[in-house]
Amino acid sequence: MKLIYYYFICVFTFLMSCTSKPEAQIYEYAGGCFKTALQFNPTNVVVEDINDLYTDMVVHQVLEGLFELNDMDLQPVNRLVEDYKIEDNGKKYRFKLRKDIYFHPHSLIGKKHPFEMHDVIATFEHACKANKEGEPSVLYQMVFEGKVKGAIEYFENKTDHLAGMYVENEELVIELIDHDFNFLEKLCVPSAKIIPKEIIEADQGSALVGTGPFVYQGTQLFGEDQAIVMTKNPNYYRVDAKGNSLPYLDSVMFYIEPKNLKQLSDFEEGKIHFVEGIPPARIAMMFEAHQEEFFNEPPQILLRRKPLLGTQYYALNMESPALQDVRVRKALNYGLNKERLVKEVLHDQAYAPGYRGLVPPFVLSDYDKNDSILNGYEFDLAKAKALLAEAGFPNGEGFPTLKLAFDKGTIHAAIAGEFAAQMEQNLGIFVNLEGYSFRKLNEVMSKGQGDIFRSSWYADYKSPESFLNCYNGLLVGDITGKSSKINTSRFRNLTFDEFLKKALNSENKLERLSLFAQAEEVLLAEVPFIILWYDESITLTRSEVRNLAVNEMNIYYLDRVYLKKWSMEEYQNSTGIKG
Known part of the structure; x- marks a missing residue:
């Protein structure tokens, strides 16, 4: 059948x-x-909150944004945009949209509904409003908050429209507060995909109605197997x-x-x-x-292996009482033998142990030339024990038990077990392991329900900013306990934020990379994470x-x-x- x-x-x-x-x-x-x-099955997808590889893989085939990254050189290319201009020293973008595009069929819009300007406005304005729980969307935090004029005021319901986005001479205009060298790259993120205004107003975004090359047919059963099915879009324009x-x-x-x-x-x-x-x-x-x-x-069969712009790490909750002392955070880093973890648990299926910073080495060649980012944390048990003793916990005495949240049923369960064993053996620190489903883990992380969270980050665009933005204090705010979907460590540091902001405003590539490196040096000094390893891709293809x-x-x-x-x-x- x-x-x-x-x-x-x-x-x-x-x-x-x-x-x-x-x-x-x-x-x-x-x-x-x-x-x-x-x-994992990306069910009940909220487009403006897409923030994981599994959902990305699906939505890239079904939904489209104004721009997308070319899959060969990872540079932005036009999709729903026909042409664009950059004005006012990089603070104003004018987009001329294509007029030969139709959305996939849906009962709310019919069989051949044209893509129009109001769909973009509706998608972006919807993303700049709090959800039912009062939380900001991933798209708002990554692309709009503090970057687009009027976005914060609109989010806080102080205005009835987003002042920095409007239509002029049949073009979509977006005005920025400051020049942002990577703004087009930000418009390529998966959460910036455009869906019909009517779908948004009906709160049916999870239906995944887009303009992409394939039409989403939902999850279906094939015997005992469950599969997401997509069929060719007969009206695709490319x-x-x-x-x-x-x-x-x-x-x-x-x-x-x-x-x-x-x-x-x-x-x-x-x-x-x-x-x-x-x-x-x-x-x-x-x-x-x-x-x-x-x-x-x-x-x-073809085997392909190459480094990825991806970092596996443990996010340390900076609001946890146990992790307030930077000496403790450094001790946890020095006390973990990452080479042993990679060899004995991963069996060398990693590009390199996490001895450097958050940005993966050897992939962004120009950035790797900055010496400041070499100051990572190699295994040094004597230094780890000395730091822990300085913090008042010699051999771990009197230190509270830590709670580590991870996604069960994956290699991360074995990684968590190895981490806990090393912490107890090397530092006398006990770690409780709490396994969750992938979706539940994301919820636990965003709400800060634990001390340490299994996390990873894969670049949304080819820039150190894509990684460093994970620790942007703007994404947390000043309220302790506030949900944070990106900055899951709840890291706040004005010096780091200032370096990041200056880098985004710089038009000089070497200066920009130097500022990013200085920002990462602040991260390495404050160490709100434990870098585990840098990822690689090992694939088998017929x-x-x-x-x-x-x-x-x-x-x-x-x-x-x-x-x-x-x-x-x-x-x-x-x-x-x-x-």
Whole structure:
């Protein structure tokens, strides 16, 4: 039954794509269904609060923003914007929007509802209002608060419109308080995707109605398997360089599978085309069991490994009484043997142990030249014990038990166990482990319900700011206990904030990077975190998957992906399979 149903979806979508855009060509290898897996199902998505990789992977295929990052060089490219101008020394942006775009069908807007200016205004103004719990959205905190004129006043209900956003001469205008070199990059963040005004007014944002290359069909059951299904958008406006209609695929399926071993098993059985986050102990076994598929000509399986703009860390709650003394925070950092953690728990599935700051090393080459960011925390047990004793807790005596919150059912459970064991053995500090679902962990972190939180950050754009902004005091405010979705450590430091602000206002690249480095030096001195390791991407892909770019930010766009097995002749005439 599930095969018949899936066949109906693909045939229906393919016919629709042929009949609704007669002027567009159909790529000769168009069709098929790309299948992969997600650890978590991003259900009940609130678009303006998107802030995790799992939801990103889905919404990138369905929703679009004014701009998106190119998946090859990670630079902003136009999407819903046709053209733009920057005026007033970088403080005013004028956007001319495209007029050939339609939203996906929905009962509230019909089958072919045009994208218009008021949809952008409604999306952004909605994001600049508090939610039902009185909390700010991720989009407001990342893009608007303290950056766009009138955003704070609008959020606080002091005005009935966002003063820094208006329509003039049929263009959307956004005025900034200060020049922001990365403002276009900020408009690329997943939480800045545009949805219809009518959907917003009906509070139906989780329906994921967008303008993207695929139409969200919801989560469906296929036997015992649960999968998110997307089908080709027959009204999609973009074509490739040869005039072929995009996307090439008929459909996409994301199987929901929280267990990495099961994902790998599904890949080995040919059920899915692509898998990442391979369990460390299984990589060598995979090579041994499938040598022919890796080394045949042409190969059937591709292994790709590269550093990511991603950092795994523990956020230290700066409002926790136990962590007020910087000597204690430094002792926790010096007292953790990160190399042992990476070797024995991760089995070296990390780019490097977290010996430096929050910004990953060796990916942003110009930034890495700043010596100040080299002053991280390598394992130094003598120094850790001395600092703890100076703080009044020799050998951990009298120190309160810490509470560590992590997401259970993942490698982070083993990491948490190793951390607790090392803290007890090395420093005499006891750590209670509290495992939560991924969604519940985010809630616990944002509300500050604990001492230490398992966290990570993957860049939203290729700049140190994307990481350092996680500790921007503006995102917390002056109220203790206030919910904080980004700055989960609740770190407040005026010197850090000033360096960050000056960097954003600077038009000189070298000066900007130097200011970012000075800001990170403040972080390393105050150490509101424990950097665990810097991430890397290890992926397995079936070689018939073409055009799937793997980049430092784990951004995947599937609009140009197609499926075609390699012939020996094609392989011999190529320079190698790149996916």
